[in-house]
Amino acid sequence: MSGIKIWVMPIILIASSQKVERQEKLAWIVACLFISWFCLLLFMLIAPLKPNQK
Numbered sequence: 001m002s003g004i005k006i007w008v009m010p011i012i013l014i015a016s017s018q019k020v021e022r023q024e025k026l027a028w029i030v031a032c033l034f035i036s037w038f039c040l041l042l043f044m045l046i047a048p049l050k051p052n053q054k
């Protein structure tokens with residue numbers, strides 16, 4: 001059960017982030033489904049890819 005929590009945590013962190021807009025979040029989450037923790041590390045380092053439109 002804790003394995004599932006560890007796998008889902010990056011998705012939750014990305015989904016709750018205010019750094020990026022909806023479409024970019026979706027792209028990061030889809031990528032995260034395939035390469036999990038590596039994707040979270042990339043997200044923390046390089047997101048946002050484009051300026052936020054707020």
